[in-house]
Amino acid sequence: MLKRDQDGCCWLSFLVLPGFNLRCLEASLLYLDQLNTLAEQPLYRWALLSVDDATPNDVGGLVATHYQHHDPDNLVVCAGPVAIEYRDAEWQHWLIRQLTLGCVRELLGEGLTNGLPAELDIGFCKQVCNSPQSDSSHGGVLGQHLPALRLLGLYHRAFHAQNRDASRLQRVVVLMCQNLEKPLKVSALAASVHISLRQLERIFHRHAAMAPGRYYLKLRLLLARDLTLATPLPISQVATRCGFSSLAHFSRCYRSQFGIAPKKDRLANGN
Template identity: 30%
Template sequence: MQQSSGPQVFGFMLTDQFSLIAFTAAIEVLRLANRAAGRKLYEWQLYSADGKSAVASSGVAVSVDRSFRDAPNMDAVVVCAGVDVQLIDHRDLITVIRRLNKFGAALGAVCTGTYVLAKAGLLDGFRCTIHWENRPGIQADFPDLDFGDELFEIDRDRFTCAGGVAAADMMLSLIKRDHGEAVSSAVTDQLIHHRIREASERQRMDLRTRLGVADPKLLRVIALMERSIERPLTIAQFARSVALSPRQLERLFLKHLGSSPNRHYIGIRLTHASQLLRQTRMPILDVAMASGFSSASYFSQSYLERFGHSPSAERKAAVG
């Protein structure tokens, strides 16, 4: 971001159902930076679609200064979004952020705000990231964009993060870049955050922690399952990848997870399908194929058994 003689002005664009924790993590870092520096490094204003209070996904209402349309030129824009971002009409916001960008504003996003920047065509040629749960949907909608798995990405005048407390790490990194390590370290101490996490750190807990298992062969197979969704492998192929027989692999899964390898694998693929159904407008057959199911009837049956409702019911609930 370009440095000016006065404070850098940030505009936080709060969409309907925005993530309160991601917004708060971002804005509080700026407040604490001013306190640590003993002078005003940053100013900010809040905006909503209609200029009235914006309601977060938690139901908390946050007062704003102006509507999107009334936003003046500023140094940086931060789009704060949350659940069901793809179902909201962002036309006014997109018009505004395109205008602000033309006048030199850097563009940022927390949580699913990345989707709005992508829809505006403002991430072309930039590396970016989004919350892991929303990555399958946004990659389906914008297959040509460069999405990573990182906590946050700062690429020239674009900065995006996965949401949650990763918003604090991203803003701390911006402060460190613009105002030095002394200020960023002081803010980190105030947050009792211990350290600024690197952008490249994982969004999710590693498999060992997430599943509560330590067997290296089991973990390798599950990691391979999570990478092999659209083009499924057979259980025999998974077993060969860790020098086991299918029967040995079956025993390993039953011992540590209480489930067969096939059932666990189908669960991974159905979870992926559920994300696509809720986050995209892909036809249900395309969702089935993108999740490794070649038969629509088998996909529907498996989905019903797993979630208690059909793929079409999932889609209907998501859009309506």
């Protein structure tokens, strides 16, 4: 589970490795900012960590701190889709220490541990990969109880697409994120990037393995789970703030996605 402070705020530290698309992180921070706004309280705050001088110093107005000067409560390791060998001994030692302390919440990126010492591979397998709620789709290890971090997994494939569709896909995902409370029609999303609905559906199936409407619904349900578990908002208000006009429909979608009704989910997590 995420570590939170006494006010219920969770600090996320994003360690950005070479090859990771920073637009993916920017979209995720936009989602977290929207979440804080809808919750009417700061559920999440975040910091950007770099491993070397090659990492940009600024992402969405966030200035990066070198990883050695930061002790994270919740570490999110962000790597690109291509396996790269990271042989910096100091960085490896620091990451192993975070694993030992139980601070690593998310491992995002294909082949992140490629070329790392066996100790680090084993550490990731034991502390992250073997979680009974893990979901290794979309290049990440996405714990069922970390809805805000699951979003990174949804974004990862979309924002690391390497073809002419990538820009359109990314613009649509950002537009979805900006309109979670009042969802747009999928046809309007397609029109916003000047393509047909059928073209948009093909792009999403190719790069996100689901239809755009399903992708949009999943974003809203992840938001709903965060609001359900981290705020005292009535379930009816959670539904409204996530774009559902019918409470019954919201409950059915929530149960289908997470295997439990929202009220029971809140009670099961001690809220």
